[in-house]
Each structure stands twice: as C-alpha cells, then as structure tokens.
Amino acid sequence: MIVADRKPLEEILEMIKDYEKVLLVGCKGCVTVCNVGGRKEVEVLGAALRIARKKEGRPITLDETTIERQCDPEYLEQIRDIHDQYDGILSMACGVGPQFLSEAYPNQKFYPTINTKFMGGATEHGVWEERCAGCGTCLIHKYDGLCPIARCSKSIMHGPCGGSAKGQCEVSDDIECIWDTIVRKKMEQGRLEDLRIIRENKDWRTARDGGPRKSIREELKK
C-alpha cells in the first residue's frame, strides 16, 4: 500500500488560515490501512483544527467526510453537491487525492494534509517499511525476493557497498543493509554464484526517470 505521514498541525493551520469554512476529505484506501487518512484520522484532525482555531479566537466551520477512494473519479462524485460550499478543501489522501480532486473540481482549492512517503507494508503494529520503488521493471527474483533498488540506500545492483557493517546500512543503524541480507541468504542456500554475475546497467526509462508514467489496458478501455 501507499504509506504516508500526517503533516504537522501548524502547517495545515497555515494553509487554511484565511478560511472560515473548510471541508476535510478522508480516503478509505491505503491511508486508512496505514492509519493516517481514514475516517478516524479525519475526525481527530477535524477536532484538532477546530480546537486550534477556537483557541485563536477565530472559530472555523470544518466539515468532515470520508470517501471510498480519492484515486477514482467515480467516488469523487460523492462531494460534487457540496464542494463549492467551502473556502477550501483539505484532502487526507496520498498525493493522488488532492490532484484528482483538483482535476474534478477545477474551481475549488485543495490542500494536502499528509506527506506521501512510499510503497510498503506494516512490519509490526505501528511500523511501516518501504518495499517497492516502483521502478517499472521488477527484478526481485534475481535477489531472492529482496529488492535492492527500493531497499539499498544507493540502489546498487552489486552490493553490499563498503559502508555495510553488522547488517546495517551506513546511512543509519535503523536501516537494514538489504545487501547483507541478500548475501547471507544466498550463502546459506549455497547459491553464491548467483551474485557473481555482472548485471547490465538498469534501464530507468520505466521508472520515474522516463517521465510521468501511464498504464493502459486496452481490454478495459471503453
């Protein structure tokens, strides 16, 4: 799923400082699963914003709604009737949300309340880790199911680099050196020769480096 963190309250307050009537829109997709932008988080942020504005002596009308997904135009219709009743709209979805909303309602202003971080999953309750860099050409099978592109700080294809120590990345003790893990796994399985291959330079065109990407499924197109 897409994993995100909520922006600091001050930053969100600054975005809406001139507004008196605001709608806060949550998303029941990934950000609900990673506990950052679902119905509950919408309620908590909504209350926090109202309290903060009340404290400033400038109370705000802040309505809340949470829609199925902000990345599907059909669900965005859920706010069509009300979208123009507000000075501005806060989106509590990943970076896709405010953009789809802006495209659907060009006359309204939309603001992100969360910082979208990565594609990953929960490794324990309350902890999410990056697993995929979305490079567009998956080569996980070459590394025993572990992706050096997403999980090595240098995305190197022949690791580990000289900075790997005790299974940790040189960048931080909190980062696993994925190359250490890959190598150990290969050694345990007696398949070290898999790592004696000089790999071709990666073709980054399928990644973001090739420009914004599109995925077209002809059989699904109308």
Added chain:
Amino acid sequence: MNENGLKSGSNLEKVLVAGHFAFTGECGPPKGANVEHLKEKYEHLRGMVDSVNITDNQTAVVRMSSVAASAIMVGDGIEPNYQMVCRDRNRLAMMADILGAYSLGIKNMLCLSGDHQHFGNHPQSKNVYDIDSIQLIAMTKLMRDEGKFPNGEDVDVPPKMFIGAASNPFGDPYEFRVHRLANKIDAGTDFIQTQCIYNMPRFREFMKMAVDMGLTEKCYILAGVTPMKSARMAKYMAKFVPGMDVPEELITRLEGAGKGKQAAEGIKFAVEQIEEFKEMEGVAGVHLMAIEWEHKVPEIAEMAKVLPRPTFD
C-alpha cells in the same frame, strides 16, 4: 592496448607492470577554488609516490571537482589517480567526465560507489546512483577496450584509462568481500586500492583468499594505509567511519605511547604495516592515505624505505 602493451601508459601502470612495489598517495581538493592550497598539499607528495588519488567530494562534502584538481596536477607534472563516485552523476555525466578527464591528460581512474550524501554537508541532495561502481568499471572498460559507449555507438578516440576500484576487506558480510572483489575484477578493474587496514590478521586472511582464488593474478592489489594521528582519531574511526575495523589493541597501543608521542606511534605502526605488505603474497603496493597529513608523507616514505620511486623515460 597501446603499442607498448600497456592499457593506459600511466606511470602507475608502468610501475606495476614492471613489478615494482607501488606506492600511491592521496590528496583531497580544497573546499573552494584555492589552487594554491591544492598545490601546497600535493607538492609534499612530489617524487614520493607513483600517483596521487584525487578524491571526489569525499564523505559527500562538496569540494573542487576531482577532474579539475587532477588536471591541475597533470599540468604540474604529478600523476593523478582521478576518483569518480556514482553518487553525484548519471551515466551521461560519467562518460562525459571520463572523456574530459582523459582529454586533460588523466590516465588513472578509480571507480567508487561513494559515501551516501547523508554524511556530507549537503544531505538534502538527490542521490543519483544511476549505475553502481561495478557497472562504472565495466562501462569505462567498454569505452577503453571496445571503443564503444554502452548504447553501442563508437567512441571517437577511446579514453585509455588505467582502471581502479576500491575494496573493503572489513565490510560485512566478511566472507563475501573477496567475492565482491572478484566481481570488480570480472568487470574489468586493473588495480584495487583497499580501505584503510588496521586489522592485520583479518587482512592476511583476506589476501590469502584472494590469492587462492587467483585474483591477484588478474589485478594489482594495493593495501590501504592511513597513519593514525592519535588514539582519539582511532576511536573516532572505529566508531563513526562506516566499514572501518580498528582493533582495540591499536587504540591501546596509541594510548600507551603517552602524550605528544601518539602521532609518532601511529606512523610507526603504519611503517610496520608497509614493511609487512612488501612481503605479503599478492600485495602489489601500498596506497597511503595521509588524511590532512600530506606533509608527513616524505617522512613515512623514507621510514618505510620505498624511496626513490622508479622513473620511466
């Protein structure tokens, strides 16, 4: 290969091919355009070493570009070993810089991954890592030997670089390090300069593995030496420098030397190391990284009896 059978014809290559024990130095470019400071640093190395590594934004701290600093040295008659890291440039910039460096008379090049920018003074930077150090070696070799760019197009006058790479015998997983060295050799490196060595038993073991695997037949290995200035420096390196293995005994030895004598003890240890490397099977030379201590190089070279350096006409 050139007509003389050499790949690049660099002084370093000639020294190694002739079977001499190589002795290389290192110089970090200034944090600015201070050419005088650069000259002052490398003048200490003149005649003391076969080639001087010019670091490329080492520890991700921005400095004068290594290609420019190397070119200044070429103009001054000292042979540089131009370092290039994969952190700061994509393959286009790398190829352009390799061609540019060669055009400026640079004949040695060291291919490195580079420290992550997180360590440096611009941690906000985007990291590039379009290709990694092993792919950089392969790309440079392709340009030099096949006269081709990776896209198959011809290089109009190939860059005849003597290709080098680094190896850290102490990084983890230890058992794999020699295999990664083998990968670098497969990719086409001509010589290796290792990470600073302090743990001698472990390095002996590493070299034995390299010799047993036949790697020292295929490439020249220069052992990395950085003299310790003090016990404090040793402790700092042990704790904060990634992939550094500083045994407790060395720290104790430096501390035992007493106040004001730790630097001399550090140099003494370095000289002992060099003496041992001269005899160690598979070691083709020493790479002396006297960090911000360039003026000590003549003294160390003298004590280690590596002078005079061979010359070629």
Added chain:
Amino acid sequence: MSEQFEPQIVAYCCKYCAYAAGDLAGSMRLNYPSNVKVVQVPCSGRVDIIHMMKALEEGADGIYVAG
C-alpha cells in the same frame, strides 16, 4: 480575577469497575465534585483519541479515563 478557575473534567468510566464504584459511592452518599462529568463506557479500552478530542472540543479542560 475574583473567580477561581474550576476545570471541567470528563470522566470516561468502565461500566464494570470505575462506573460501578461511582454508583457504590453514590449509594454510600459520598460526594464527588460537580465539575466532573461521568460518561459510562462498556470498557475503558473502548476510549479512543477521538472521544477525548470531542470532549475537549466541546469545552472540557481535562479528561479522566478510569477502569
């Protein structure tokens, strides 16, 4: 200021213990301050951030969770 500040407290009390204790106190004719408003919850584990936020938003100065 002549008036002394008296905080409004919302107390979320578990039906099986804290609330029951409150009941018992009542039957024993023990008083508790009138600025504490008791809300019965099926279990104190049910109390969520949002319950506290709502209470604060509505003017509470402090929250008790008792269970």
